[in-house]
Amino acid sequence: MALKALDIYKLLPKKNCKECGDPTCLTFAMKLAGGKADVDLCPYLEDEAKSILGATTRPPIRLVKIGVGERSFAVGEEFVLYRHDKTFYHPPGILFKVSDTLTPEEICAATIRVRDEIFTRIGSDLRFNGIAIANASGSPEVFARAVATVEENADLPLVLMTEKTEALNAALVQVGSYQPLIHAATTENFREMCAVAKKHNCPMVIKAHGIDNLAALAKDCQSEGVKKLVMDICPQSLGDYIATATAIRQLAITRAVPDLGYPVFLDAGCLCFQDAAIALGIVKYASVIITPPLNQASSKAALTLRQNIYTDPQKPIQMNPGLYRVGTPGKDAPVLVTVNFSLTFFTLQGYLESSRVPCFMLIIDTEGLSVLTAVAAGKFNETLVRDSVKKFDAENEVSHKILIIPGYAAPLSGRIEEATGWKVMVGPRDAAEIGEYLHEVWSKSTTVL
Ligand code: SF4
Numbered sequence: 001m002a003l004k005a006l007d008i009y010k011l012l013p014k015k016n017c018k019e020c021g022d023p024t025c026l027t028f029a030m031k032l033a034g035g036k037a038d039v040d041l042c043p044y045l046e047d048e049a050k051s052i053l054g055a056t057t058r059p060p061i062r063l064v065k066i067g068v069g070e071r072s073f074a075v076g077e078e079f080v081l082y083r084h085d086k087t088f089y090h091p092p093g094i095l096f097k098v099s100d101t102l103t104p105e106e107i108c109a110a111t112i113r114v115r116d117e118i119f120t121r122i123g124s125d126l127r128f129n130g131i132a133i134a135n136a137s138g139s140p141e142v143f144a145r146a147v148a149t150v151e152e153n154a155d156l157p158l159v160l161m162t163e164k165t166e167a168l169n170a171a172l173v174q175v176g177s178y179q180p181l182i183h184a185a186t187t188e189n190f191r192e193m194c195a196v197a198k199k200h201n202c203p204m205v206i207k208a209h210g211i212d213n214l215a216a217l218a219k220d221c222q223s224e225g226v227k228k229l230v231m232d233i234c235p236q237s238l239g240d241y242i243a244t245a246t247a248i249r250q251l252a253i254t255r256a257v258p259d260l261g262y263p264v265f266l267d268a269g270c271l272c273f274q275d276a277a278i279a280l281g282i283v284k285y286a287s288v289i290i291t292p293p294l295n296q297a298s299s300k301a302a303l304t305l306r307q308n309i310y311t312d313p314q315k316p317i318q319m320n321p322g323l324y325r326v327g328t329p330g331k332d333a334p335v336l337v338t339v340n341f342s343l344t345f346f347t348l349q350g351y352l353e354s355s356r357v358p359c360f361m362l363i364i365d366t367e368g369l370s371v372l373t374a375v376a377a378g379k380f381n382e383t384l385v386r387d388s389v390k391k392f393d394a395e396n397e398v399s400h401k402i403l404i405i406p407g408y409a410a411p412l413s414g415r416i417e418e419a420t421g422w423k424v425m426v427g428p429r430d431a432a433e434i435g436e437y438l439h440e441v442w443s444k445s446t447t448v449l
Contacts, residue, residue, distance in 0.1 A: 003056050005033040011053060013044040032057040035079060060253045061261045064203045064228050066093060066130070066181045066288070067157025073129055075230070075287035076263040081249055084313055091310040092282055093129035094302060095159055097269060097290040099136040100146035107133075107149045110293045115154035119303050122317055122342045126303040130157035132183070132290040135167045144170035151175050159183050159205075159290060165192045176200040181288065183207070183265070184232055187217055194224035203228035205265050205288075211247060215259040222259075230288055232265040238273060238280055241266065245285040263287030275301065282306050316368035317342040323392035324349075327358030331399040334359045334442050336427065336434075337385055338406055339366040339374050348431045355435030357442070360397060364388045371408045380409055382419035389420050404442070 009029035020041040022028040031037035032053060039045060039053045063077040073093045080086045096110045111131055119126040131150050135143040143162060150158065151174055158180035160171050168182060179200070184207035185193035197204040206217045206229055214231050221229055233248065235241035245264055251257040266286040268277035274291060275298050281289045282305050294302065311317060319340045326349060338348055340363050352359055364384050366374035374380035385403070389395065401422040405413060407429030417424045425445065428437050 003033065003053070005030045008032050008053060008057065011045075011049040012042065013046075015044060017044070019043060035059050035077075055255075055258075059261075060255055060258075061249075061263060062227070062229070063090070064230055064263055064287075066159075066179070066203055068177070068179050069155055071129065071156050072179075073157060078249075078285075079253060081246075081253060083309060087312040087314065088310050090287065091306050092287050092289050093157065094278070094289045094291065094306070095130040095132045095157070096128060096293045097132040097134060097159075097161075097267070098146070098150075098293075099134045100139075100143045101136045102146070104145075104149045107146055108153050111150045111153045111156070113293060114156055117299070119300055121304060121307060122346055123319065124307060124317075126307055128299070128303075130159065132159035132161055133171070135160075135162035135164065138164075138167075140164070140167040140170040143167045144174060147171040148174045151178075157181070159288070163189055163193075165189070165196055168193075168196055172196065172200050172202075176202075179203065181205060181230065185217070185221060187213070187220075190217060190221055191224060194221055194226045197226050197228075198224075203230060205230045205232050206262075207232040207234060209234050211244065211251070211257075211260065214248070215257055218259045218262060229262045230265045231260070231262050232267070235266075235271065238271060238277060241271065241277070242280060242284055249285045266290070278302050279305055282309055316370075318368035319345045319363055321363050321365040321388060321392075323394055323397060324361040324363060325358075326352045326361060327356070329358040329360050329397075331397075333357075333398060334404055334438060335362055335394055335398060335402065336360070336404045337362045337364060337388075337409075339364060339369060339371050339380060341366065341368050341370045341374075344370055344431070348434065351431050351434045352438075355438050357435070357438040359438070360394065362388055362392060362394060362403070371406045375409050375412065380412065382412060382415040385412075385416050386419040389422065402445070404437075 009026050012025040012029055014025050016024045020028045039050055059077040061076045061078050063074055065074045075090045077089055096114055098107050098110050114128045114131055133146050160180050161183045162168050179202050181203050182197055183205040185204055186207050204226055206221055208214045208217050218229055233244045248260050252261040264286050265288045266281040268274050268289055268291040271277040278289055278291055319342050321340050338344055366379040369379050403422045404425045404427045406427055410426045413424040413426055
């Protein structure tokens with residue numbers, strides 16, 4: 001059972017020495033209770049307290065970091081079964097899988113795609129995470145050459161896919177210091193694989209059919225001293241994947257079977273309906289997903305879905321408040337006030353761009369709420385508009401004093417006029433109608449400016 005902050009505090013040394021990075025033991029206790037700190041950060045804990053706290057306060061699913069450097073990523077450390085219970089924290093890494101039997105040009109092309117391809121959506125840059133190289137040739141030399149080809153072209157997180165330690169050692173000569181994810185230890189080879197993983201400090205995938213076998217293998221690998229584990233559940237079908245991954249997540253987060261508390265690995269290319277497998281993996285508990293290189297449509301679908309699922313449902317994506325230009329607005333350009341909910345911003349910006357009317361967007365800080373919600377909650381109000389007009393110097397950007405507010409904010413128009421001294425025009429409720437509005441209503445109003 002999870003301990004409360006005060007119960008945890010009773011077990012701490014109460015030195016308030018700050019060595020854990022927190023100002024007091026009580027703050028540290030509160031972080032432990034929320035699963036936001038590790039007991040190992042306190043150097044003064046007695047062994048008994050450490051084992052009690054370790055078992056109850058560690059995140060139920062371990063955090064595993066893959067790769068080093070700018071593109072490295074961490075997976076695991078999740079706390080809930082359903083996203084709406086809280087949030088999902090660490091988006092799954094999606095890696096393109098290449099075989100070492102491909103030509104160097106083909107391997108190079110996939111690597112460069114992952115290195116360079118970026119989709120920008122709602123203000124975020126979306127990218128794939130790395131390359132998985134499979135030792136399909138069975139030859140250590142060919143495998144090492146393929147890994148070298150990837151490494152020469154990009155500094156990306158890697159998955160090395162071979163169950164032969166000879167091939168693995170040959171590849172790790174090239175990339176051991178990059179801490180690639182090793183795939184995979186099985187009941188047959190886990191001792192040798194653990195020795196290699198420990199030598200290079202690499203995270204390692206364990207692979208077995210069935211939950212009991214996976215838990216037993218995880219325990220064996222832990223006894224060998226390898227704790228950075230990821231679990232390949234070897235699903236036979238999409239149904240098998242969803243049933244097994246859900247059971248593992250449930251048993252892990254309830255701490256019923258702590259040995260299952262590791263991130264899950266999914267080779268989507270091994271299942272029928274590859275795109276569906278990727279989508280299922282993103283939505284239901286996969287932390288590392290490998291797939292053959294995807295076409296543009298599938299790439300966008302996968303990255304968009306991952307962005308949506310791993311957005312905190314309690315914190316809408318927000319834009320920074322400010323005065324944004326659309327096109328090259330002049331002194332007579334319209335000034336449109338709206339909220340900093342990113343979806344509103346980008347939707348409106350898209351329609352404004354297609355209207356071809358250069359303008360300013362005055363984005364006010366409604367804490368990421370949409371127009372309707374912000375108006376209802378009082379977060380879209382005359383004071384905020386007045387302060388934003390001043391703060392972002394709208395007066396010096398245009399030669400008029402007219403603000404266009406969203407249709408849903410119409411009841412505030414009088415109060416905004418009074419507070420700002422600017423005339424207020426009420427725009428449409430639907431952003432899709434803004435182009436027509438600017439061409440018909442705004443252009444007529446400017447004739448009297
Ligand atoms: S390091 Fe330990 S004793 Fe020091 S403040 Fe943190 S919890 Fe307290």
